[in-house]
Amino acid sequence: MIQINNVTKSFGNVKVLDGVSLNIRKGTIFGLVGRSGTGKSTLLRCINCIETYDAGSLIVDGVDVKSLKKEEIRTFKKDIGMIFQNFSLLERLTVYENIALPLKCWKYKKSFIDARVKELADIVELGGKLDAKPKELSGGQKQRVAIARAMAMDPKILLCDEATSALDPKTAQSVTLLLNQINKEFGITIVVVTHQMSVLQSCCEEIAILEDGKMAITGNIEEVFLKQPKSLINLIGQKNLPMLECGVNIKVLLSSKDSSKPIITQMARELQIDFRILGGDMETYRNGLLGSIIINVKNEDFMKVKEYLEAKGVQWSFMEVSEIPMKKELSNYVG
Structure with a gap:
């Protein structure tokens, strides 16, 4: 057109x-x-x-x-x-x-x-x-x-x-x-x-x-x-959230097909791990809900969480690299 x-x-x-x-x-x-x-x-x-x-x-x-x-x-x-x-x-x-x-x-x-x-x-x-x-x-x-x-x-x-x-x-x-x-x-x-x-x-x-x-x-x-x-x-800005110095801070991105599912609570139950929720947003878009949840997981639980989210087809990302404590034991996970 x-x-x-x-x-x-x-x-x-x-x-x-x-x-x-x-x-x-x-x-x-x-x-x-x-x-x-x-x-x-x-x-x-x-x-x-x-x-x-x-x-x-x-x-x-x-x-x-x-x-x-x-x-x-x-x-x-x-x-x-x-x-x-x-x-x-x-x-x-x-x-x-x-x-x-x-x-x-x-x-x-x-x-x-x-x-x-x-x-x-x-x-x-x-x-x-x-x-x-x-x-x-x-x-x-x-x-x-x-x-x-x-x-x-x-x-x-x-x-x-x-x-x-x-x-x-x-x-x-x-x-x-x-x-x-x-x-x-x-x-x-x-x-x-x-x-x-x-x-x-x-x-x-x-x-x-x-x-x-x-x-x-x-x-x-x-x-x-x-x-x-x-x-x-740059356009919408980023909320000031507490970035904990221990563990790994991850943003879990929820598409319209994922936003109605209890992905975070299911993950905690199935993996039998604890993590902290630092913040999140859910917004109504034209075709449904989109959202993100920021969690902090222990270093030793990071690979379990990564594999679980990827198996479910859920997108995730580290928070700003400069905000992540790049501990030696994590260097093998971050390319």
Whole structure:
């Protein structure tokens, strides 16, 4: 659906995108994530021709964006809806008029516009607010109007630029659930730019992490979580947990198929060993639960635990190597 190959973009002497390559499959919800200034929004604007890029290629639904002539760009944008952080509604217009605006610009018949606006208002659950002005709406309602307006032209792609950043957590969750619903019912490809892990967890199937304009990692969200790459840790941070000076500190990573199983307690019973739980997290992702548990095991029990987890197909890792007491007796286990 969207093929990005070695795209670069500079503003003056500052290189914002540095050889970015990425494939976004049709019908997915894809997350572009990274800290502020990593090039996420710039890449999004290159996809819908708001920005140009310096080198590389960007193909959207079979169309090479850079090959488009000025008069072709307007037609190209018809298939791409855009949702902004600050809603970008016209305050003097009603909800009805804001949603209808793209349709009026394309000179659709009044009867078609009326039917389409009412259909979209029902989808975003604002059927009773069509005569209201934006100042009468909550932040979540404003964003729902913006979503309806972005869908007015029946686009193939929705681009969301920090669409939930201005909302409180509960409202943000309701908006991401709406995006899930739209993706499921209409098969629209949705690209979400965000720095909020909660948004990724609740709606994205695949993600790409950008660092300093470069692609750090891309893949299925569960696979990226289980790999725990440095770019992910840089983004979400790491909790300060007590790293005991004796024994071995291990992070046990629980995939969606493992998270519902009592793996840790079963291991303790079957191996007849004791260990300490130092911390852990369980998070709800789009397709289920993912989690991690950090345990401290005795040196003499380490090989038993390692073999048990590997036999069960459970991923694990040492905590930061610098935090692990690399005792002489462990040197044979760590390659």
